[in-house]
Structures are given as C-alpha cells and as structure tokens.
Amino acid sequence: MSTIFRGLPSESYTDNDFWIKEGEKVFSDNWMFVGFAHELKSVGDAVTLNIANQPILILKNNNNEIVAFHNVCSHRCLKLVDQNKNLGKYISCPYHAWLYDLNGNLIRAPHFGGTNNHTPKGFKNENNGLKSIRIKIWNDWIFINLNNNALPFEKYAAPLIKQLKDFNLKKIKQVATLDFGKVYTNWKFLIENFIEPYHVQFVHKTTTSQPLKDHYTLVDGRCYGSAVDLKNENTSADSLAVSSKYLSLFPNFIIGTYYPGQIGVHLNLPIEPGITHQKRIIYTTEGNNLTKSQIKGVKDLWWKVHKEDHEICERLQLGRSSPVSKKGGLLSPHWENSVRAFQQIMIKSLSKTKKIKKKVKNDR
Numbered sequence: 001m002s003t004i005f006r007g008l009p010s011e012s013y014t015d016n017d018f019w020i021k022e023g024e025k026v027f028s029d030n031w032m033f034v035g036f037a038h039e040l041k042s043v044g045d046a047v048t049l050n051i052a053n054q055p056i057l058i059l060k061n062n063n064n065e066i067v068a069f070h071n072v073c074s075h076r077c078l079k080l081v082d083q084n085k086n087l088g089k090y091i092s093c094p095y096h097a098w099l100y101d102l103n104g105n106l107i108r109a110p111h112f113g114g115t116n117n118h119t120p121k122g123f124k125n126e127n128n129g130l131k132s133i134r135i136k137i138w139n140d141w142i143f144i145n146l147n148n149n150a151l152p153f154e155k156y157a158a159p160l161i162k163q164l165k166d167f168n169l170k171k172i173k174q175v176a177t178l179d180f181g182k183v184y185t186n187w188k189f190l191i192e193n194f195i196e197p198y199h200v201q202f203v204h205k206t207t208t209s210q211p212l213k214d215h216y217t218l219v220d221g222r223c224y225g226s227a228v229d230l231k232n233e234n235t236s237a238d239s240l241a242v243s244s245k246y247l248s249l250f251p252n253f254i255i256g257t258y259y260p261g262q263i264g265v266h267l268n269l270p271i272e273p274g275i276t277h278q279k280r281i282i283y284t285t286e287g288n289n290l291t292k293s294q295i296k297g298v299k300d301l302w303w304k305v306h307k308e309d310h311e312i313c314e315r316l317q318l319g320r321s322s323p324v325s326k327k328g329g330l331l332s333p334h335w336e337n338s339v340r341a342f343q344q345i346m347i348k349s350l351s352k353t354k355k356i357k358k359k360v361k362n363d364r
Contacts, residue, residue, distance in 0.1 A: 003333060004330055004331070004333060005330070005331045005333070005340055006327060006328040006329065006330060006331070007328040007329050007330070007331050007339070007340075007343060008188070008328050008343050008346065009326060009327055009328045010320040010321075010325050010326050010327075010328065011326075012186075012188070012328075012346070013186040013188060013189065013273065013274075013316075013317060013320050014186070014273055014274065014317075014320050014321070015273065016273060018273070019272070019273045020053070021350060022052075022270075022350070023051075023052030023053055023054075024052065025349050025350055026251050026346065026349045026350070027051055027052040027146065027251070027270070028052050028145075028146040028147045028149070029145075029147060029149045029150060029349060030145065030150050030156075030250060030251050030349070031136065031143040031144070031145050031150050031153055031156055031157070031249075031253075032051055032143060032144055032145070032146070032251065032252060033141060033142070033143055033249075033252050033253040033267060033268075034049060034051060034056070034058065034142050034143065034144055034267075034269070035047055035049070035058060035141075035142040035267065036140055036141065036142065036174075036265075036267070036279075036281055037066055037137050037139075037140045037141070037142055038140050038174050038281075040058070040059070040060040040066055041060075042060065042086060043060055043061065043062055043064065043102070044059065044060065044086045044087045044088050044089065044102065045059065045060045045085075045086050045087075046058065046059040046060075046081055046084065046085060046086070046087050047059070047084050048071055048081050048082065048083060048084060049269060050271070051144070051146065051269075051270075052146060054070065054146065055070070055071035055072060055079045056068060056069075056070065056071055056133065056144070057069045057070070057071035057080065057081050057091075057130075058135075058142060058144075059087065059091075059102060060102075061102040061103050062089075062101075062102050062103070066135065066137055066142060067102075067103070067104070067132065067135060068132065068133035068134075068135040068142075068144050069104050069130040069131060069132055069133060070130065070131045070133060072130075072131070073093040073095065073098055074098070074106060074128040074129065074130065074131075075093065075095070075096055075098050075109065075112075076095060076096070078093060078094075078095045080093055080100075080130075087102070089101070089102070090102070090107065091104075091130070096109075096110070096112075097110050098110075100129060100130055103129075104129045104130035104131075104132055105125070105126070105129045106125040106126070106128045106129045106130075107125070108125075109123070109125065109128070133145075133146060134146075134148050134150075136153040138153060138157070139169045139170065139172065140172065140174065140265075140281070140283075141253070141265065143253075156222065157222075157223075157249055158221075159220040159221045159222060159223035159249075160222070160223040160247060160249045160253075160255075162220070162223075163218070163220070163223060163245065163247055164247075164255070164257070167257060167263070167285055168285065168286050171285065171286035172263055172283040172284065172285055172286075173283060173284050173285075174281055174282070174283055175282055175283065175284055175290055175295050175298075176281070176282040176295050176298060176299045177279065177280070177281055177282075178279065178280040178281075178282070178299060178302060178303055178306065179279045180277075180278045180279065180280070180306060180310065181277065181278075182271065182275050182276070182277055183275070183276050183277070183278050183310050183313065183314065184274060184275055184314050184317060185274065185275075185276060185310070185313040185314045185316060185317040186270075186273055186274060186276065186317055187252060187268050187269075187270040187276040188342075188346070189313040189316045189317060190254075190266075190268050190276055190278065190309070190313055191248055191251075191252065191254065191268065191342060192339045192342060192343075193309055193312065193313055193316075194225070194246055194248060194254050194256075194266070194309075195217075195224055195225040195226060195246060195247075195248050195338040195339060195342065196217070196226060196332075196335055196336045196338055196339050197212060197215035197216075197217070197226040197228065197246075197335060198212070198332055198335035198336060199312065200212065200215065203308050203309065203312055204305060204308055206304075207301065207304050207305050207308065208305070210228045210230065210242075210244070212335075214228050214229060214230055215227065215228045215335075216228075216229075217334075217335065217336075217337050217338045218245070218247065218338065219337060219338055219341045222249055222250040222345065223247060223248070223249055223250075224247070224248060224338040224341040224342055225245065225246045225247035225248050225338055226245075226246050226338060227243075227244065227245040227246065228243060228244050229243050230242065230243050242258050242259045242260075243258075243259040244256060244257060244258045244259065245257045248342065250342065250345050251345075251346075251349075252267075252268050252269075252270070253265075254266040254268065260288060261284055261285040261286075261287065261288025262282065262283070262284055262285070262288070262298070263282070263283040263284075263285060264280055264281070264282050264283070264302065265280065265281050265283070266278060266279070266280050267279045267280075267281075274317055278306070278310075280302060280306065282295075282298055282299070282302065
C-alpha cells in the first residue's frame, strides 16, 4: 500500500531564518552549481555572485584555469569586484589600492605602514592574499564547495555520472543561451518542478506531446528526476516529442537530455527566499548539429516551456502565503517520489537544526 507524504512546510520556501540556515548548511556543505566555464573566455574574465549571502568571485587566471575566491579584500573586507567584467592582469581594491594577481596573491599594499612604507613590521604579503574557495570544473559546469565538507566531486556526483554514461560530455557544443533573469519563486520550486513528470501533460499541453503514461521517475542518492521513453520519436529540432531524461544533482544542478543529441543545463542561483536567477544553456552532442533556423526554433520552444514553468512556480510561491499551506502540500507516491527524495536530502542537510527537522517530518 502506498504512503502519502506531505511536502516541506511553507517556511522552507518563505522564511528568512530558514533561508539563512539553508545557506549555512545546504549551500555550504555541498557542491553548489554556480556557472558555465565557456562564459569565462579570456584571462582576467570574472563573474561575481552571492552564495549563502557570501560575495564570491570566479575568474580565469594567467594559466587559463578557472579559480574561485571570497570576493573580499584582505585589508578592510571590502567587496572587491562589483560586476562581471575583465579584470585585466590584476584585481585592484578601489578603497586603498591593494593589488592582487589573478591567483589571489597580494602584490601591493601601498603605504600600509606609513608614507612609502608598504610592508610594516610583522606584515607579509604572502600571508594576506585572497581566500580561495574549493572549485571543480566538470565539463562546462562550475561547482564550488564553500566549507570543504563535501566529498570529492567524482564520488559526490557518481549517481548522475552513471545516468549520463551514454553521452560523451567532453564533446558537447554550446549553441544557445536563454537568460531568464529573476524568477519570483524559491529555488527549490524550480528544482521540484523539473524532476517530477506529473505536471507535464497539464502545464505543457501546447508545447509537448510526451504522455504521462510514458514517464517514470528516477531516484539514486543525490541524483533524482524523471524520464520518458517514446516508441515514435519526432526528432525535429522544435519538438518535445522525444525520449528524454530530466535529472538533478543536489542541491541545484539540473540537466536534461533529449534524443537524439541535445542537452539542456539550468543554472538556478538562489537570490532571496522568493527570488531565483535562472539561465539555461543548450548544447548539442557529438555528431549532432543544428542549423541557425533550428537553433532559433529550439530557443523559441524552450523559452515557452520555461515561461509555462515559471508561471506555475511563482504561483506555488504565492500559495505558500496561505495558512492552509503551512504544513506543506501532498506528494504523489508514484509521480513525486523524486521530489520526496530531494526533500529528504534537504531535511538531512538541516538535521542539526532540531526545530526545522521536527517541522518537516510530518508524513501522513
């Protein structure tokens, strides 16, 4: 007999105290997906972002390596870089002109010990560089682990890597970018919506012909999602009538594979409890090319599909303002066990907080 579970309570999506604890544990203990390597094309290219309310700097150094630092000057803790740009050869603090190279080493602390005294007694440049962050570049995707508590990436991501074993990810080619900007919903709603197939034939009835009966769910540790196997494939570039997998790696990495040779990766960056920045990159796999008109068709299609999902997720966020949703909604034991798996990992990640654990453990 199937068991009906409740989902996470409303505070998990709306409460600022929960958001702070989420940052301290979920965003810090795990490998957080933060960007795309292909967007850092040249030495000095830099991307700034906030993860767990911490300013982060990701850049390409002189060795053409992508590295990550806390975006904070060692002097007075000023946020060093305030926008995405090319830094040139150095990172310069606008406050007192402290200068760092692209490996985070402090090069100059002008007049720090007095006029023309740049290195006062007891001060060493080599001890006062930028603080680095653990980083992993997996194919085109940038992950960071803020507190060094996560397993080695290959072990951490092993279930997802296994699911993607039939794809040569080293040969994928980026063909299109869809930047949706701010979506007014909690980041978890975007993950949960992606990994369950229950909504597809209702929300996407005008943009897909993947019947619910052909779908099934996938759950393997930190990897969970759904898939659809179709006997009759429509392989035109602007169709969703193809066999597909919709997978996520905890907490925020999302990848979709679409027969015969297309991959979509979503970057969902949490900004506030009710705001997430979303971007999607579309790739083709080895031996599968798209014409300009086909790329336009794919972009137009996915823009429509995402906008359908965004409307639903924003209404999910609004629904959590009601007192009747305080204890969370219900989860289908068949179609939403992938959502349940995601939420169970959330609970485990926050398990040191007894108050939160008690509130989310409310199975029916």
